[in-house]
Amino acid sequence: MSSYRAEFSKTGTARYMSHLDLMRTMQRVFIRGGLSIKHTQGFNPHPHMVFALPLSVGCDSVCELMDFELLDDEAPEKIKAVLNKTFPDGIKVLSVYKPERKFKDIVWLAVEGQYEYDSGIDDEKLDALEAFYGREQIIITRKTKRGFGDADIRPNIYSLTLKREAPDTVRIDAVIAAQNPSLNPEHLVNALRQLAPELAPDFALFKRKAFLDKDLHIFK
Amino acid sequence: MDKKLERILQRVQKPARYVGGEYNSIVKDKKDVDMRIAFCFPDTYEIGMSNIGLRILYGVYNSVDGIWCERVFAPWSDMEAEMRAAGIPLYALESGDPIKDFDMIAFSLGYEMAYTTILNMLDLAGLPVRSKDRHGLTPIVIAGGTCCYNPEPLAAFIDLFIIGEGEQVNIEVAELYRQAKKDGLTKEAFLKKAAQIDGVYIPSFYNVEFSQDGTISGITPRDGAPEKVTKRIVEDFDTSFFPVNDIVPSTEIVHDRISLELFRGCIRGCRFCQAGYVYRPVRSRSVDRLVNQAKSALTNSGYEEITLASLSSSDYRGLGDLCDGLLEWTEPRKISLALPSLRADNFSISLMEKVQKVRKSGLTFAPEAGTQRMRDVINKNVTEDDILNTARTAFEGGWNSVKLYFMLGLPTETDDDVVAIAELAEKVLYTWRQYAQNKSRGVRITVSTSCFIPKAHTPFQWEAQDTMEEYARKVALLRSSIRSKAITYNWHSPETSYAEAILSRGDRRLGDVLETVWQNGGRLESWSEFFSLDRWLDAMTQHSLSPDFYTHRERSLDEIMPWSVISDGVLENHLKKERTAAYAGMITPDCRAKCTGCGANTLVKGLKCDE
Structure with a gap:
């Protein structure tokens, strides 16, 4: 029995699959490929696979991580090739390897976002946007398990840069907290909607770029 | 992906239903295709993808070179509202193309309460709901499935019904259509030829006359349409097509097995x-x-x-x-x-x-x-x-x-x-x-x-x-x-059963009622949250029809039934x-x-x- 980690991307139409959808799809991809994955023990055994950090519906990623064990050892390259044969559109395994580090070492998440402004964004607005994310505190109201609560998301943003890519599009590159607590990149937009609605984009799309450890090295 | 659609998908429930891309879904090269079929299921993705008939016919159609059959499902109410607001017409999942320009739009009818959804889907596609208002050969709107054993309530909306099992007759109709398209036939000329295929019922070729008491006094075929349309079955079921390389939905469906x-x-x-x-x-x-x-x-x-x-x-x-x-x-x-x-x-x-x-x-x-x-x-x-x-x-x-x-x-x-x-x-x-x-x-x-x-x-x-x-x-x-x-x-609830009973033995006068119910917001009525009996009763009153005539009336054994042209x-x-x-x-x-x-x-x- 051997443990493996697969790094995969989930983009395009696959962006709309929920975490549960993804788990079901992964189970089936292993079966389709004839790879015998280790099942959980218990009353209702199911294929055992662990995902680093669940991805929200509607968010792209090129750095998802999934751990699993196979009953028979296989070459990582072969596993990658077999899995990539039967995915739905938008999911692709980028690499398979033996994991050396644990998911708990993930501290930061590099994300990229596209903010679209239908009526364009000028220098003044871009400066205001930059100033907004540079504030000392960004306190937003968000839904928690116990109703709504206020939280300062500023400490969860390590860095954030803005660049106008087109007259109506701003690109965001940010490093944000990945876990304990995590920051859903959607809250970067929610903060605008709540605190500076005039700066909120008409549409925003995020993509996870990389998981990082506490020293900002790429976590593999 | 369409930019407008991309924005909408961030806001609607279960967006995975609306994007396609599932494993084993069939994408053909448009330049190899001369006939495009939109296989429409008048309910949600989760219901429709659980339908074995859809899966069989999807496989049968796509096994023919030159025919590309794609799937279309009814959007949930939130998605419908967004599509209408953004001006996005009903599109097929595989290509994302609007179905209005397809050659054939084929509905699967399994349940009477889905009828208003059919009208709604035609409208969402940007097509007139009534057959007589769609003049060209393209698109032909056809329907098959169990409900077609009494097709009459939908007679005004559907150009051609297929009675019975579709594996063979659907292909015969499709091939006739391809030839008709090559020959530049009119819709009427195509339908006349199609009426000669066993198992095909063209409702517009039958004059239905009613007596004072509301019962049917006579049904007369015209233009050589047969007096009886007998259902088709596959000639050899044992060896007939069964999908073993089938679409695996990326999101959970009702019968996910x-x-x-x-x-x-x-x-x-x-x-x-x-x-x-x-x-x-x-x-x-x-x-x-x-x-x-x-x-x-x-x-x-x-x-x-x-x-x-x-x-x-x-x-x-x-x-x-x-x-x-x-x-x-x-x-x-x-x-x-x-x-x-x-x-x-x-x-x-x-x-x-x-x-x-x-x-x-x-x-x-x-x-x-x-x-x-x-x-x-x-x-x-x-x-x-x-x-x-x-x-x-x-x-x-x-x-x-x-x-x-x-x-x-x-x-x-x-x-x-x-x-x-x-x-x-x-x-x-x-x-x-x-x-x-x-x-x-x-x-x-x-x-x-x-x-x-x-x-x-x-x-x-x-x-x-x-x-x-x-x-x-x-x-x-x-x-x-x-x-x-x-x-x-x-x-x-007896209320849906009552409405279902009106339709299941209904005649073609109910077409006006269906249209009114749909215009008043009826759709996805197999879902209790979207069903309203009052909407049905109001529409019946508006068109001077009595629901009890259809439901609580015992028919005499010699009465001409609305479905008497159809034989199983x-x-x-x-x-x-x-x-x-x-x-x-x-x-x-x-x-x-x-x-x-x-x-x-x-x-x-x-x-x-x-x-």
């Missing part, structure tokens, strides 16, 4: 059951073929569950061998086998034990009626002993959940028959007390009643349906008759004989015990029924 189709038709002849009549004759697949299909379908899809699909799976002759063959392969792979709709009379211990090895689910039985008298009337040849013996076997085997299905409002039903449902449930409970292995876990007995709806092409097609008040009274009576807390009672191969005399037998409380033995001579075996030359 492989369905293995054992046989078509049913030997039982329950007199209320439309499926039991219109799917005749009985034709089955061989055990070896089924086991191989199961293996391929499971391997290719990665599913971990398989179920057996047919009208009465326990009547499959090779069921024991089939289960052995399947379990031998599924067990080591941790794949579960589910047995649906077993009859209470031939449920074998060994079969139960076999299936139980993988997973034990609840048991479901459909006695349909509480007394033997009532069961004899409907020809449900199950005795109380059968039910209780089966329950005993189940309880001894460790089962502790039983669901019992019944109908209220059957012809000749008395209050004694209703109360007997409660008594039967109590007897099942008593059986559990006597024989259960482990009583500490308790028992759950669920009694469900639905409201009997007389259906076309059955021996009960002439009957009156109970009024909603009468149904409510019977529900209350049954409720008060059930005393044990271990028995849960669920009953269907069963002789009308057979239905009349069965009706007489019902009123006499006489049972008819199942087709395996003795052929009833219903006539369906003559549909294909040389075909042997239930061989």
Whole structure:
């Protein structure tokens, strides 16, 4: 029995699959490929696979991580090739390897976002946007398990840069907290909607770029 | 992806339903394609993708070079509102292209309450809903499925109906269309030719005249359309197409498993059951073929569950061998086998034990009626002993959940028959007390009643349906008759049954009603949150039609039925004989015990029924 980690991307139409959808799809991809994955023990055994950090519906990623064990050892390259044969559109395994580090070492998440402004964004607005994310505190109201609560998301943003890519599009590159607590990149937009609605984009799309450890090295 | 659509998808519920891209969905190169078909299912993705007919015809169409068949489902209300606001027309999942420009739009009709959704989907596509307002050859709007055995309420909207099994006739119609397109035929000219294909019904080629009392006085075909349209069946079901390389949805659907189709038709002849009549004759697949299909379908899809699909799976002759063959392969792979709709009379211990090895689910039985008298009337040849013996076997085997299905409002039903449902449930409970292995876990007995709806092409097609008040009274009576807390009672709303009953035996005058209901917001009405009986009643009033004329009126035996042009191969005399037998409380033995001579075996030359 051997443990493996697969790094995969989930983009395009696959962006709309929920975490549960993804788990079901992964189970089936292993079966389709004839790879015998280790099942959980218990009353209702199911294929055992662990995902680093669940991805929200509607968010792209090129750095998802999934751990699993196979009953028979296989070459990582072969596993990658077999899995990539039967995915739905938008999911692709980028690499398979033996994991050396644990998911708990993930501290930061590099994300990229596209903010679209239908009526364009000028220098003044871009400066205001930059100033907004540079504030000392960004306190937003968000839904928690116990109703709504206020939280300062500023400490969860390590860095954030803005660049106008087109007259109506701003690109965001940010490093944000990945876990304990995590920051859903959607809250970067929610903060605008709540605190500076005039700066909120008409549409925003995020993509996870990389998981990082506490020293900002790429976590593999 | 379309930018507008991308924005919308961030806001709607379950966006994965609207994007396609699933494993094994078929994308063809447009330059190799000369005919595009939008296969439309008038319900949500989760329901439609669970439909075995859709999956078969998707495979059949796409196996033809030059034809590309794509799927289209009804958007949920939030998505519909967003699409309308953004001006996005209804599109096909595989290509994302608007279906308005497709050659053919094909609807699958399985349930009357989906009719308004059909109108809504045509409108969302940007097409006029009425056939007469769509002038060109493109697109032709066709429909098939069980509801087409009475196509009349949709006569104004659908250009061409396909009656019966679609595997062969759908391709014949498609090929005729391709030729018509090459030859530059008009819509009218194409339809005239299509009317000559067996199993094709073109509603606009029939003049229907009505008497003062609202009944039909005559139906006259024109332009060479046949006087009778007889359903088509696949010539050889055993070897006919079964999808073993099928789409695996990326998001959860209702029946998220492989369905293995054992046989078509049913030997039982329950007199209320439309499926039991219109799917005749009985034709089955061989055990070896089924086991191989199961293996391929499971391997290719990665599913971990398989179920057996047919009208009465326990009547499959090779069921024991089939289960052995399947379990031998599924067990080591941790794949579960589910047995649906077993009859209470031939449920074998060994079969139960076999299936139980993988997973034990609840048991479901459909006695349909509480007394033997009532069961004899409907020809449900199950005795109380059968039910209780089966329950005993189940309880001894460790089962502790039983669901019992019944109908209220059957012809000749008395209050004694209703109360007997409660008594039967109590007897099942008593059986559990006597024989259960482990009583500490308790028992759950669920009694469900639905409201009997007389259906076309059955021996009960002439009957009156109970009024909603009468149904409510019977529900209350049954409720008060059930005393044990271990028995849960669920009953269907009579309101949807009432609307369904109007449509299921309705005539083409209901087209105006359908359009009005749709204009007033009717769609997705198989979902209770979107159904409104008042909307239906208002529309009936507006068009001066009486709902009771369709529901509570007993038809005379010589009345011209709206569906009398359509034949399912069963002789009308057979239905009349069965009706007489019902009123006499006489049972008819199942087709395996003795052929009833219903006539369906003559549909294909040389075909042997239930061989």
